[in-house]
Amino acid sequence: MNVSTAVPAPSSRSSPRSLRARDKLMRTAERLYAEHGFAGVSMRMIREAAGQRNNSAVQYHFSSRDELIVAILEQHAAAVERHRSRLVAVLEERGGASPREWIACVVEPGIEHHVELGTPSWYGRFLAQAVVDPGLREHARRAYTCTPSFQRLDRLHPVAGAGRDAELTERHAAMIRLLLVHMCADLETELAAGEATPDEAERAWRRLGDNLVTAVLGLSSALLPG
Structure with a gap:
């Protein structure tokens, strides 16, 4: 990914539940990255720590790390x-x-x-x-x-x-x-x-x-x- 490209904002049509899940994933990822470093945290760790059961939860909201x-x-x-x-x-x-x-x-x-x-x-x-x-x-x-x-x-x-x-x-x-x-x-x-x-x-x-x-x-x- 070219990180100089702006990340698309969540769609205004996203459900409140989807927006809450996205925000929780971001807050969880921030904490884990802060504590363990970027290299020490996988998408699976973020998903599990955020309490998301869907194996593709992180990828649904974010295409990459x-x-x-x-x-x-x-x-x-x-x-x-x-x-x-x-x-x-x-x-x-x-x-x-x-x-x-x-x-x-x-x-x-x-x-x-x-x-x-x-x-x-x-x-x-x-x-x-x-x-x-x-x-x-x-x-x-x-x-x-x-x-x-x-x-x-x-x-x-x-x-x-x-x-x-x-x-x-x-x-x-x-x-x-x-x-x-x-x-x-x-x-x-x-x-x-x-x-x-x-x-x-x-x-x-x-x-x-x-x-x-x-x-x-x-x-x-x-x-x-x-």
């Missing part, structure tokens, strides 16, 4: 997009952003999504595997950076147009992606293994968000004026 993984990525990306759209709208109304505000708009939507997911969650560890998988890495990147809100945010970048070195910008973006993804996966693992209350988990995510904004601001200094 990669299509299933892409569907999970895009579901989470849509949730992050909703958060970022609101933040970008505020910056657009003001007509610009400081470097820290711009970076916060990159970091905070993902943090808010993690808070929404609650504890335990598996998305962080799932995404950490996708961004280093050769067949999925580019799709994972595009799912998050080729969105309307991210493109609008890019137009508000404190270093605009000709003032940005394209090669350095891409290298810098790759470092930031890995930092954000793997630090979130690390905290998710820590929270899943502990006994944090919902309030404690939320505070931990927000502390990480603040720390990541500060860290990315430091990494960004080579691209910012003066």
